Amino acid sequence: MTWFLRNWDQVAIALWQHIVISVTSLAIAFAISLVVGIWAARHDRVMHWALGVSGVLYTIPTLAFLALLIPLVGLGRSNAIICMVAFSLMILVRNVAVGIREVPPEVVDAARGMGMSSGEILRRIELPLALPVIVAGLRIATVTVISVAVVAAYVNAGGLGTLIFSGISSDHAPKIWAGALTACALAIIADWALAQLERGVRRRAE
């Protein structure tokens, strides 16, 4: 505990790095997933293929994935970000596509009948109504990404994992506690915050 208080700046830096790579990855993954997800919502084959590929990616063990990327991109943040994006794709693409598909067809039909263009329908009807499901996916993706980022410290991506690895190799328990517990806290808080967002969005869509 005292170590934590004396070295809180170390923890803060690690935490900041952790948040930066997490948010960056989520933003990239979300952008990709919106495009692919909307496409998959309209075409069954795209859905099948996209879910298949991202499902396989999701199943690869974290450290193995990072390791496999080393021959391709070396060590560092880009390695971590590629891995984190790949892992989040499955849940985000699936939830965007499913969220849009679950919009009641009669609502879309009414919109089209009133003269809305496809773009307007997507922007003003489908995406807003799909939002609860999309946010639910975002919640799971966020937790996943935070978890991967902990491991990514080992490939020099920074983040709270640096404290953990340093603590393990020097057998310094307070560092391990600091890194691990902060990572847990970050994950729990992010999950809670997104759960609140999900609830708020769900209430509005119903």
Add this chain to the structure above:
Amino acid sequence: MIEITGLTKRFPGASHPAIDHLTLSVPEGEVCVLIGPSGCGKTTTMRIVNRMIEPDSGTVTVNGSDVMAVDPATLRRHIGYVIQQIGLFPHWTIAENVATVPKLLGWDAGRIAARVDELLALVGMDPATYRDRFPRELSGGQKQRVGVARALAADPPVMLMDEPFGAIDPITRARLQDEFLRILHGLRKTIVFVTHDIDEAIRMGDRIAIMKDGALVQYDTPEAILSAPANAFVEAFVGADRALKRLALIPVGDAADASRALPAGTPSITASASLRDALSQMLAQGVDALAIDGGAPGAVTLAGIRARTRTTPSDEEARSL
């Protein structure tokens, strides 16, 4: 067969009891219909008989044994149980569903298989076709037939039925009611039947127990309830057309007037029809007599129907005071 004495049940948090000192006796071999508005306690009463709910006070005995003194699972294996949503086991075939209680009782496989086929035939479903199907492949009416077959499988002396035909469409429901009466005809079973539909009660019941707010209001044969409702509540409950409902219970043969001679060309009605059907036909065709086709000779007349349905003047006067 079933003796309910002083039964009381209050659910936690409720302002008044669900069942309030109910006393009721169902003789062996009879169909007793429990009916009343929502919340009157009819389903609760039925579910106490097989101990799905336990009473606060009072006793229920089935064939002399207190239901609270027997192990619940054993008690229920000897009582047939049919519920509105049917509750077929979706992961079992129709045959396996019907065989549930015999298997629990340890019957041997050969006896079970024979009994399953016998019951499926009894409820009007060809065993060879339906034995190996799954519930999701069946329509609502078919599912409930299987539900009835399942309840009869171990040949229980008592059956409890909670709005069994409630989830079925009205046309199929009427057919199922007739079929069930036909099935019952050959068997000697004591049945407690819960419904909220007065027409179903009149059709199915040997005796009807009208309940309100957990208490028994009137317990009598359908004919008696229709001709002499105990109070204004019962009168309103059975409906303003109770005279017509009574007519539906009487076949034309019972009111035939053998002495009446009819002109040639008088329309006729089958002997199995009810007086209500006869009245309806007379009104539609603008006649006041019909010949009876088959069965007893003679005619059914409008005057004859009137005579059957008139309540005594003293009853009417008493009510209008």
Add this chain to the structure above:
Amino acid sequence: MTLFVEAWQFIVAHPERFLSALWTHIALSASALAIAVAIAVPAGVALASSRRAAQFAIAAANVGRTVPSLAVLALVMPILGTGFAPSLFALTLLALPPILINTYTAIRQVEPDVVDAARGMGMTRREIVRKVELPLAAPVIFAGIRIAAVQVISGAVLAAYIGGGGLGDFITAGIAMMALPQLIVGAVPATLLALGADRLFGALQRALTPAGLRT
């Protein structure tokens, strides 16, 4: 790619090392999964009938599902030390939440009318669980086991950090010495294990879906 050839040569040159790591990895994963199933499935069944106990347990499981795997492994170390047993403990903890949550949810989703009919017909509580609730809940329970299996195999790779052995050893050695073939020796078999387990449990899930429920 030459990298894969080199990786293969490495395995051929050090067969006992590779097979020992592979075996440890499988042993860790399989044991953790088995123990987790043995605890979480009965617990999930029991919790499904008790609202109050369930609220706490399920909330804890949800937290368990949220926390990073490596954090769990790392937190075990100061308390239990390094090696096979502490790794097994940590991996079992990781496997519990998905199985518990799926079992609990699946049992609660069994149609209440079906359970009412079973009870009314005279099945005892144990018979209802065995003959009705578990078979109907099986597909979702197995989906949870499948998720847990992949998570455990992935976690076992990380167990290298706390002395658990397994294929992660090659990865950490490969990064430390910048020996790329060793990375492949660790990463590819681990990936294949994970994909294989996912396939296997997916097939099991389909096989265990009662015929009456297949659409």
